[in-house]
Amino acid sequence: MWLLTPEDVRQAEFHTKTHPFTHRDCYDADEVDDFLEQVETTIAVLALKAACKELQLEKERIA
Known part of the structure; x- marks a missing residue:
């Protein structure tokens, strides 16, 4: 497991696909959910x- 950096968030890109009913491009929901x-x-x-540091x-x- 690695932690995301601000750069990872800024550079996040998701594939698009055409919605079957509206025929509009939308982000791949599985990719977005994973992110x-x-x-x-x-x-x-x-x-x-x-929290640990504060404690x-x-x-x-x-002491």
């Missing part, structure tokens, strides 16, 4: 790291 899962994982890991700092402050 959103990566974004969610990255945010969760970074939030957990921040560590609080522990040091109390």
